[in-house]
Amino acid sequence: MPKSRTRFVCQQCGGEQTKWLGRCPDCGAWNTLEEVSLPETSAAAPAPQRRYALLTGAAATAGASAAPTVPQPLSQVKALSHERLSVGYAEMDRVLGGGLVPGSLTLVGGEPGIGKSTLLLQVSGSIAERVGPVLYVSGEESSEQIKMRAERLEISGERLYLLATVELEVICEAIARLKPALVVVDSIQTVFATHLTSAPGSISQVRECTLHLMQVAKSSHIPMFIIGHVTKEGTVAGPKALEHIADCVLYLEGERYHTYRLLRGVKNRFGATHEVGVFEMHGEGLQEVPNPSALFLSEHPGAASGSAVVVSMEGTRPLLVEVQALVTPSNFGIARCTANGIEHNRLLMLLAVLTKRVGLALGNHDVYTNVVGGFTLEEPAVDLGVAAAIASSYRDRRIPPDLALIGEVGLSGELRPVSRLGLRVREAAKLGFKRCLVPASGRTERVRRELEGAGLAEECRVIPASTLAVALEIALH
Ligand code: TYD
Ligand code: MG
Numbered sequence: 001m002p003k004s005r006t007r008f009v010c011q012q013c014g015g016e017q018t019k020w021l022g023r024c025p026d027c028g029a030w031n032t033l034e035e036v037s038l039p040e041t042s043a044a045a046p047a048p049q050r051r052y053a054l055l056t057g058a059a060a061t062a063g064a065s066a067a068p069t070v071p072q073p074l075s076q077v078k079a080l081s082h083e084r085l086s087v088g089y090a091e092m093d094r095v096l097g098g099g100l101v102p103g104s105l106t107l108v109g110g111e112p113g114i115g116k117s118t119l120l121l122q123v124s125g126s127i128a129e130r131v132g133p134v135l136y137v138s139g140e141e142s143s144e145q146i147k148m149r150a151e152r153l154e155i156s157g158e159r160l161y162l163l164a165t166v167e168l169e170v171i172c173e174a175i176a177r178l179k180p181a182l183v184v185v186d187s188i189q190t191v192f193a194t195h196l197t198s199a200p201g202s203i204s205q206v207r208e209c210t211l212h213l214m215q216v217a218k219s220s221h222i223p224m225f226i227i228g229h230v231t232k233e234g235t236v237a238g239p240k241a242l243e244h245i246a247d248c249v250l251y252l253e254g255e256r257y258h259t260y261r262l263l264r265g266v267k268n269r270f271g272a273t274h275e276v277g278v279f280e281m282h283g284e285g286l287q288e289v290p291n292p293s294a295l296f297l298s299e300h301p302g303a304a305s306g307s308a309v310v311v312s313m314e315g316t317r318p319l320l321v322e323v324q325a326l327v328t329p330s331n332f333g334i335a336r337c338t339a340n341g342i343e344h345n346r347l348l349m350l351l352a353v354l355t356k357r358v359g360l361a362l363g364n365h366d367v368y369t370n371v372v373g374g375f376t377l378e379e380p381a382v383d384l385g386v387a388a389a390i391a392s393s394y395r396d397r398r399i400p401p402d403l404a405l406i407g408e409v410g411l412s413g414e415l416r417p418v419s420r421l422g423l424r425v426r427e428a429a430k431l432g433f434k435r436c437l438v439p440a441s442g443r444t445e446r447v448r449r450e451l452e453g454a455g456l457a458e459e460c461r462v463i464p465a466s467t468l469a470v471a472l473e474i475a476l477h
Pocket of ligand 1: 116117284
């Protein structure tokens, strides 16, 4: 006689316990454990096989081969075809590592209202037009609502099939019948499997449905996009708990009051992570911004003090961004320090180095820093630019607008070499910067030669500096 089992699953981290506890021992959250009854099992049908059996209908008709259950020598495993499917947007293709891999499951996360449905509807429209049928499953909007949006985005889509459902079984059936070139599930929080008792959107439903869809994708070689909502805290049963299942995890980010949207790759089994694609939200949907540096710097007046241009690597692409600082005497004895777009601790360290090694009396000043365009800069290579912006505001001397600053600052006030210096300098030269302040190292000569090779040596000069103090002398002289 098969026995039905229950488990207590944390709604925050997905950890499973055998008994109810007030506090989840895995993540420490209070009152998040919920009872979930697992489907009945018997010795003859252990859990993974049962899941597979559920799938076979969908997978077999989709022309898939069953996954082998015995170990296979690596040499006999058939390699996936290297053909990648372009999503129709070069910015997104780059974040995906060169396009979609057949049978991959990509999770697209982001706050509600940021533009996830818009982006994936545009991608669906593009693939339906160029490649083949696309199945767009929506549990949030009716087909009529999606139609309205599609009209606004000017997607006609003969081969774009809409399905407004929340049932996993219905979705799998539709995939098996249609054999589409792409499946989009909007959003995973609305999908539920009827054999599970927990509510849609709960962690066990979300996880189970994702695993199930993953197997469908893998066995039928159909690429899939799954949309997941995250709240500001990332606490809702959502993308955070699914990151380890999906092949790729992309986050669509942006400030509510900026029109820019950044598509950031945080996990990619088929390419580099930390790639960033830049889009802009218009009345007619999202449009690519192929050269974001030029766009952001077009608003760079370069006239005021406290502004510096840094070159940050976002994945494989260098990005030129303006950093601003404002240093004012502090009124209440306690100096304030606000970092926008830069890590707070990094800013404190730079302030300490500027005080101790360069001799700026910043102790009784408020310091505000900001990265223009809503970007977050995480790389140490932007240290020099941030420090120079602060020094520029403090001394009220402007940094020449044709100077780009690159370099990491060490605790003894030295400038440390950064990765991909040549690429950064070339990008700055291409955008019309006449001079680049870089850390002095053996690499400077090589970078100069690279510039010469690219025919940019005339336009841009590389100025090496060994310490922050020397660099500031040059930038603010
Ligand atoms: P949506 O894709 O519905 O967000 P999500 O799926 O992430 O919740 O996008 C919603 C926002 O995008 C909404 O505030 C309106 C805006 N928007 C435009 O500005 N232009 C457009 O063409 C579209 C379709 C949406
Ligand atoms: Mg949506």
